[in-house]
Amino acid sequence: MTIKTPEIESSKNDGDIELSLPLQQDLTDWQTGHEFTVVGKPHSRLEGAEKVTGRAQYSADVRLSGQLYGAVLRCPHPHAKLISIDTSEAEALPGVHAVISQNDQFDIDWYSEEAPLFSDQLRFVGDEVAAVAAVSTEVAADALRLIKVNYEPLPFVTDMDQALADDAPAIHDGDNRVEEDSEYERGDCAAGLQQADITVENEYRTQTALHTALEAHGATAHWSGDELIVYESTQGVHAIHGLLCEKLGLPMNKVRVIEQHMGGGFGAKQTLWKPTLFAALLSRKAGRPVQLLLDREGENLATGNRNSTLQQVKLGASNDGKLTAIKMTCRINAGAYATAGEASNVAGIFQHLYHCENVKTSQVRVYTNTGPAVAFRAPGYVEACFALESAMDELAHKLEIDPLELRRINYTGRDQTGDKPWSSPDGLKTCYERLDEEFGWSQRKAPSSEGSIRRGYGLAAHEWMAGMGNPPAAVFIKLNTDGSADVVTGTQDIGTGTRTVLAQVAAEAIGLPMESVRLLLGDTAIGGVAPVSQGSFTVPTLAPAVRGAGENLRRQILEAAALLLETDATTLEIKDGEIVSTEGKHKSLTVADVCDELAPQSLQAHGSRRANPTDTTIRPFGALAAEVAVDTQTGEITVIRIVNAPDCGRILNSKTANSQVIGGVTQGIGFALTEERMVDHNIGLVLNADLEEYKIPTVADIPTITHAEVNLPDLNANNTGAKGLGELPLIPAAPAILNAIFDATGLRFTQLPINRARVLAALQAQQETAE
Amino acid sequence: MKAFSYSPAPTAAEASNEKDSRAEFFAGGTDLLTRMKLNIVSPDALIDLKSADLPNGVSEQNGGLTIGALTTLRDIEQSELIAEKFPVLAQAAALAATPQIRNRATVAGNLLQRPRCWYYRNRHVDCWLKGGSDCPAATGQNQQHAIFDQSPCKAVHTSDLAPALVALNARVKVRGADGERELSIEDFFAPPTEDRRRETTLADDDVVLSIELPSDASHSVYLKAMDRKVWAFALVSVAAIKSAEGWAVVLGGVANNPVRLGPLEKALENTDASDHNALDKQHDKAFADAEPLEHNGYKVTLAKRLIRRAIEQLSD
Amino acid sequence: MSDNSPTSGKQLVTMTVNGEQTEVAIEPRRVLLDVLRHDVGLTGSKKVCEMGDCGACTVHLDGAPVYSCLVLGIECAGKKVDTIEGLAKGNQLDPIQQAFIDHDAFQCGFCTSGQIMSLKALFEDSPKPSDEQIVTAVSGNLCRCGAYQNIVKAAQAVRDEAKPETRNDD
Numbered sequence A: 001m002t003i004k005t006p007e008i009e010s011s012k013n014d015g016d017i018e019l020s021l022p023l024q025q026d027l028t029d030w031q032t033g034h035e036f037t038v039v040g041k042p043h044s045r046l047e048g049a050e051k052v053t054g055r056a057q058y059s060a061d062v063r064l065s066g067q068l069y070g071a072v073l074r075c076p077h078p079h080a081k082l083i084s085i086d087t088s089e090a091e092a093l094p095g096v097h098a099v100i101s102q103n104d105q106f107d108i109d110w111y112s113e114e115a116p117l118f119s120d121q122l123r124f125v126g127d128e129v130a131a132v133a134a135v136s137t138e139v140a141a142d143a144l145r146l147i148k149v150n151y152e153p154l155p156f157v158t159d160m161d162q163a164l165a166d167d168a169p170a171i172h173d174g175d176n177r178v179e180e181d182s183e184y185e186r187g188d189c190a191a192g193l194q195q196a197d198i199t200v201e202n203e204y205r206t207q208t209a210l211h212t213a214l215e216a217h218g219a220t221a222h223w224s225g226d227e228l229i230v231y232e233s234t235q236g237v238h239a240i241h242g243l244l245c246e247k248l249g250l251p252m253n254k255v256r257v258i259e260q261h262m263g264g265g266f267g268a269k270q271t272l273w274k275p276t277l278f279a280a281l282l283s284r285k286a287g288r289p290v291q292l293l294l295d296r297e298g299e300n301l302a303t304g305n306r307n308s309t310l311q312q313v314k315l316g317a318s319n320d321g322k323l324t325a326i327k328m329t330c331r332i333n334a335g336a337y338a339t340a341g342e343a344s345n346v347a348g349i350f351q352h353l354y355h356c357e358n359v360k361t362s363q364v365r366v367y368t369n370t371g372p373a374v375a376f377r378a379p380g381y382v383e384a385c386f387a388l389e390s391a392m393d394e395l396a397h398k399l400e401i402d403p404l405e406l407r408r409i410n411y412t413g414r415d416q417t418g419d420k421p422w423s424s425p426d427g428l429k430t431c432y433e434r435l436d437e438e439f440g441w442s443q444r445k446a447p448s449s450e451g452s453i454r455r456g457y458g459l460a461a462h463e464w465m466a467g468m469g470n471p472p473a474a475v476f477i478k479l480n481t482d483g484s485a486d487v488v489t490g491t492q493d494i495g496t497g498t499r500t501v502l503a504q505v506a507a508e509a510i511g512l513p514m515e516s517v518r519l520l521l522g523d524t525a526i527g528g529v530a531p532v533s534q535g536s537f538t539v540p541t542l543a544p545a546v547r548g549a550g551e552n553l554r555r556q557i558l559e560a561a562a563l564l565l566e567t568d569a570t571t572l573e574i575k576d577g578e579i580v581s582t583e584g585k586h587k588s589l590t591v592a593d594v595c596d597e598l599a600p601q602s603l604q605a606h607g608s609r610r611a612n613p614t615d616t617t618i619r620p621f622g623a624l625a626a627e628v629a630v631d632t633q634t635g636e637i638t639v640i641r642i643v644n645a646p647d648c649g650r651i652l653n654s655k656t657a658n659s660q661v662i663g664g665v666t667q668g669i670g671f672a673l674t675e676e677r678m679v680d681h682n683i684g685l686v687l688n689a690d691l692e693e694y695k696i697p698t699v700a701d702i703p704t705i706t707h708a709e710v711n712l713p714d715l716n717a718n719n720t721g722a723k724g725l726g727e728l729p730l731i732p733a734a735p736a737i738l739n740a741i742f743d744a745t746g747l748r749f750t751q752l753p754i755n756r757a758r759v760l761a762a763l764q765a766q767q768e769t770a771e
Numbered sequence B: 001m002k003a004f005s006y007s008p009a010p011t012a013a014e015a016s017n018e019k020d021s022r023a024e025f026f027a028g029g030t031d032l033l034t035r036m037k038l039n040i041v042s043p044d045a046l047i048d049l050k051s052a053d054l055p056n057g058v059s060e061q062n063g064g065l066t067i068g069a070l071t072t073l074r075d076i077e078q079s080e081l082i083a084e085k086f087p088v089l090a091q092a093a094a095l096a097a098t099p100q101i102r103n104r105a106t107v108a109g110n111l112l113q114r115p116r117c118w119y120y121r122n123r124h125v126d127c128w129l130k131g132g133s134d135c136p137a138a139t140g141q142n143q144q145h146a147i148f149d150q151s152p153c154k155a156v157h158t159s160d161l162a163p164a165l166v167a168l169n170a171r172v173k174v175r176g177a178d179g180e181r182e183l184s185i186e187d188f189f190a191p192p193t194e195d196r197r198r199e200t201t202l203a204d205d206d207v208v209l210s211i212e213l214p215s216d217a218s219h220s221v222y223l224k225a226m227d228r229k230v231w232a233f234a235l236v237s238v239a240a241i242k243s244a245e246g247w248a249v250v251l252g253g254v255a256n257n258p259v260r261l262g263p264l265e266k267a268l269e270n271t272d273a274s275d276h277n278a279l280d281k282q283h284d285k286a287f288a289d290a291e292p293l294e295h296n297g298y299k300v301t302l303a304k305r306l307i308r309r310a311i312e313q314l315s316d
Numbered sequence C: 001m002s003d004n005s006p007t008s009g010k011q012l013v014t015m016t017v018n019g020e021q022t023e024v025a026i027e028p029r030r031v032l033l034d035v036l037r038h039d040v041g042l043t044g045s046k047k048v049c050e051m052g053d054c055g056a057c058t059v060h061l062d063g064a065p066v067y068s069c070l071v072l073g074i075e076c077a078g079k080k081v082d083t084i085e086g087l088a089k090g091n092q093l094d095p096i097q098q099a100f101i102d103h104d105a106f107q108c109g110f111c112t113s114g115q116i117m118s119l120k121a122l123f124e125d126s127p128k129p130s131d132e133q134i135v136t137a138v139s140g141n142l143c144r145c146g147a148y149q150n151i152v153k154a155a156q157a158v159r160d161e162a163k164p165e166t167r168n169d170d
């Protein structure tokens, strides 16, 4: 068979050639009931074999010839002036190849405050003072010990409340407020509280929590001529790329950032931190590749944290449970500097979760002499959900209304701040239904007691301000001459399964089996721009672009097949790599055959992320219920069972989605019960910059966690119907657990985490009042 | 870690002879290496005891039991002999640390481990125990610290084996400059003093050879309260034994050394364990001289309740 | 070395790594984890806390799982060290590795080699472990991604599929 090769206009970027098949814009067909062959299936991770064999290469595993090892000298004082620094002995140590410090006079600034890279004002324990590169990590550590620094300790304040006192030392110029209070009001909150039949009011405190990704921050930097190549552990290769160019004054075509695997970030790796730049500067100075990875102490002190908060919450309601007013005032511990990235929006959930006409919120960030805060998986919402949902539980208890019913009574399908509907107005309602089904909330037993053990149940709901995805994202698919496809993206897989899920979307859109699709990511020199993997953005940003590119490619394949088969392209489809009729009949022609006929020409297609709709607000939601046992003798808390029903739109891969749910809930258990960065406010030191006393959950701390799938495609959001999931499961975990503890014991905790010390103190107080 | 030399010792005697103040004995290394990495100790030389002729493993001897100094926590956890005759010790070993640590950690090292006080482990703090002048924990974040005042240091002993071995009236066999000697475990442990800022009375060149257990304690239990279900140091722990001779009740996690509650042990002989009121009274007496710090009052409650639970379990 | 007095300088040490005689020149202060990652070139064991707190560096030393960050390389002279890289035979995955993939027992994968090595030791000791034994085996392996539930499921699947005679001998 000989045919005329179709003309493919590769100059038109989005594959917008005049074809008879529908364009990307019209892709509304992935409705509920649509039959999928790949999407939604529990596909195992594509990089699985690499990860279980130890062959996956993380940033720390890069080995380049002549590679040196870096280390960072940190300030041991919470606040100090650097008088002088002498690095000469370190430089003279055999094996040391470069030392950088204030003496180098780099013209580079850092943080939102534009502090110098090496400042003589040191504002927290762990603030970077110098960095070295040497032939081994041991020699690098020896070199740090040889650097002589003369510090003048300054008055400091590490406690957020004390930082606002009139006589508190100023951390920057001014009164230790990072900015003006950010205020919001709708309706008349005071009047709403007046109208209320009942009010609840409490002050809630959440702790400083540490991201604790197992892989520390760090990078391997290597100059090849005047081009800088950086292997980085990051949630955003393109963000790092842009920031490195900006800080080093380099054009973008001279910097390349690579990351194939990363060992966890949870928000802390969404922006550039100093160590990566140090690696680049040391490497330039030494003329050799430099790998600089933080030790756990540096990681815990100086690469961000979930800001602690103090929230004053007051709810007013009528006797039938309707909220008449919500008031929240909040203080946030920003640490010593303001960092870029996702904002900690504590106020958001108070404004959005429930129908309420009178809402007033106010939040302000406060400087302290502690490590800077940065977004941590649902920043603000995790802290705020604890307060709001504890208060709602208290309200339900006082009104003697079932907690789930109270939430239904205050349901809203609208974005009350933007005055438009949610993209899936029934999303949260469906979460409630699924939660009720899977947990058996309505059928739950009364709280029970057996010996010293009390059992109880609690729940919490939430929305999440992100998870909608946003342009830009550009995707390019190249069809190889054997009919397999390379999908080229500029995103990264931070362990969430991006590689796998996007490959599924591509396979589905083109009509290829999974084995025929390779998904490329994590290299700024290859992939087009993509957002940082933060705010549960990756899937809802990339998947629609991948689908668009895939559909464009499919149209081209079908056009070519139609020419070969001398038929109309609209009568054809691609299934599993084969050309079939729209009725499903085989045409004895495969995608590979089409490619073969086209060779040496090949097909390629582009896709890009379209803007979000403006007439609706895209929102993911969720609800979670917990069953908890409390030993009233010893204060031991055991989480027995958790069910989480998150509305993330369409579930593209049930296996990786489940993992997100159990993972997020597991982190929530740590936030509720054990995790807290400890600071001695007398001497300003962080006491648990380690994994020993910063206690994340172990395997034995975990209950049975069930993902109650909601799987409600949100086609108002984008052409795949998928929204973000990554952050959702963590948000409601702590309040649900705490509400269950209340149900079991009658103890209402307003400060996290609820460790033994706090439980026992409260139990004791309870017994004393009972006596 | 600063550079050091390493030599495997052929015998305990040579190890003891070789030892000077710039050297450290090295067994499983699970405590020593963590302190060296934090630059809390920086020896010039490590003397590895694992190659020496120290007794290793568990053996029955004249009605009692000998546990070689190099015996690992895992050996103890898995010994059928210990599980049967000294459940308190088997349980203590099984609840200590993690499987990987238990595979390396030796019994001697476990008794000689240094505090986990987070000021002590912070290399920027020059606290009293490290030779400095005061104890920041006394007025600082002392959630995990001592409720019994034994010295200017408020750190607790974190060994899980220690309370069990104290309850068992263990004896410690040591090889020092003057040859071998044996001391009771109560003489082995001692709160730090101005001139001896550590938790035992061992001399610098003393090598622990073995732990001797005089008699069985098949009716015994070890309870450990932690902030996680596994892998955490004890907030409070209790080792309790009931035998023909009476009761033994020893607390861990409450002081520089394990604390034997002697008067409570005596009182228990004449108290009905199911009589909570009577027990509570005895408890209040036992803790009358407890001096909790600002943040660790909960440990008093916790200790009382763990003891009550241990007594209940042994009274069934 | 010419003289017998111990030195803090580099010394030649021979150990058997994944069945292969391996000679390295190392300082006494170099921990086994760094020996593996830097001198032997096996980067599957991960460096996370360096203090025995997390388990990412778990390897088998003479058959028993240990934290390689708390073992000196020099004390491994003449010993047998097994790492994650030695588990698969070529591309033939160990059943635990396959079960980890099938049950999605990891996300970022940074704790994974440690988790698998801990379970491998368990299955070598007792091919039919109880659920409690499984939990205990990985109780010293932290996972920040929170994959625990699937790690336990993967181990259970290996157990439930293992016939007594499929015990691995190596």
Ligand SMILES: Cc1cc2nc3c(=O)[nH]c(=O)nc-3n(C[C@H](O)[C@H](O)[C@H](O)COP(=O)(O)OP(=O)(O)OC[C@H]3O[C@@H](n4cnc5c(N)ncnc54)[C@H](O)[C@@H]3O)c2cc1C
Pocket (backbone or CB within 6 Å): B024, B025, B026, B027, B028, B029, B030, B031, B032, B033, B034, B049, B069, B070, B095, B096, B097, B098, B101, B104, B105, B106, B107, B108, B109, B110, B111, B112, B113, B158, B159, B160, B161, B206, B207, B208, B209, B232, B233, B234, C051, C052, C053
């Ligand atoms: C992550 C982690 C968790 C832990 N959790 C617990 C826990 O829950 N419960 C608990 O009880 N312990 C716990 N430990 C402590 C652990 O059990 C001890 O580190 C261990 O038992 C020490 O034994 P080792 O053989 O490793 O001692 P090493 O570290 O080798 O030595 C410790 C000290 O003892 C000296 N020494 C050792 N042997 C002798 C000897 N024969 N004669 C004279 N001196 C000697 C050494 O010089 C050194 O000063 C934990 C440790 C870690 C790292």
Ligand code: SF4
Pocket (backbone or CB within 6 Å): B115, B117, B118, B119, B120, B127, B128, B129, B130, B134, B135, B136, B137, B138, B145, B152, B153, B154, B155
């Ligand atoms: S309790 Fe002891 S170890 Fe801790 S700071 Fe005080 S003196 Fe030092």
Ligand code: FES
Pocket (backbone or CB within 6 Å): C046, C047, C048, C049, C050, C051, C052, C053, C054, C055, C056, C057, C058, C067, C068, C069, C070
């Ligand atoms: S790196 Fe060894 S236990 Fe964490």
Ligand code: FES
Pocket (backbone or CB within 6 Å): A214, A263, A264, A495, C105, C106, C107, C108, C109, C110, C111, C112, C142, C143, C144, C145, C146, C147
């Ligand atoms: S999979 Fe990421 S830490 Fe376990």
